[in-house]
Amino acid sequence: MRTQVGIIGAGPAGLMLSHLLHLQGIDSIILENRSREEIEETIRAGVLEQGTVDLLNDTGIGERMMREGQVHDGVEFQFNGMRHRINMKKRTGKCITVYAQHEVIKDLVAARLEAGGKIIFNVSDVSLADIDTSQPKIYFRQNGVAEEIDCDFIAGCDGYHGPSRQTIPAKKRKEIKHVYPFGWLGILAETAPSHPELIYSNHETGFALISTRSPEIQRYYLQVDPTDCLDEWSDDRIWTELHKRVDMDGWSLNDGPIIQKSIVSMRSFICETMQYGRLFIAGDAAHIVPPTGAKGLNLAIADVQVLAKGIVQYYDQNELNLLERYSQICTRRVWKAQRFSAWMTQMLHRNFKHTPFEYGLQLAELDSVTSSIAGATYLAENYVGLPIEW
């Protein structure tokens, strides 16, 4: 097989890249090791920055998101028994849209297949070769049969565990990691929305986040110990903790049957260099952020916006300038998102190793940010998404 851009991974990064390239007349093939059903059903985060929403709309795939997604002008922070709203629209002119990542995946897969795009699901043994030449190759197996794709460029959009990043020689990449002492237990519950906007709560017993998915399904998260197992968290225990962490005088969280639950640990990771030769890595393959602030999906989409533009510039003008700056443009923005996610994480989670003094400072920081127009604007600018600095 031959294509202009070989893409490994059909997550938001790989699918959006293929879509953007197609709109510019550039051919790609996506290789995915899971099934279509599996990628369309995996539950992930669900907050889209304004830039992500604009890109989906501008490229013709925002129709269902506009119908089913929920636009939020503000976000709330709860601490010391009080709620404080940050009006993002007023502070920045922008909003966020709550629309689950797997719904974005469904829309992108449908658009690619409808346009005749090639996504090969259920592949195995994917490996990359000759990435430092002008004709890199991808080897893989489909139904047990060995196949090869010759391409001009490879986009490694295969998440943290995929093979792409590992193909960059160890000496050429610097991997920076940080582990947070917190975990998130996330649930989907069948009930009506409790509140019109997201609530991030710093309670003395731990963090909780109230989010939503639809008029019938709600998404809630609880800070847990990252080593906890799901069997330690009965539905009753989850509801007791959630109510304790978010209920206020005259307001109680809606509960209902829990239809899904999972625990994730929290870490930051960044690979410095997102390019080697003709290989470009994007999204989770290059960086991981903790979920506080929901930047993961949005960073993946921003990366491939830069990458697509660079590849278009190469084919249209035989110019490598943007591709050569890809890593620098993306890592600059990724570091800012790492900083924001780490800041939100440390400001909102209860660190049981903190002294009373440190805990007091944490609450005062929340108070300072939410009670100052400058502080609220700063938080809101990051929350709705920073611009790409070309």
Ligand code: APR
């Ligand atoms: N071969 C082919 N495909 C692979 C391989 C492989 N060896 N390894 C992983 N993949 C696929 C995964 O099955 C997945 O569908 O690559 C895809 C990577 O997608 P994501 O993990 O969704 O990563 P990305 O597109 O970068 O999007 C980042 O996803 O993980 C969340 O929180 C994260 O919201 C962020 C977003």
Ligand code: PHB
């Ligand atoms: C979600 O709805 O899944 C969500 C919302 C906000 C976050 C993280 C996840 O910060």
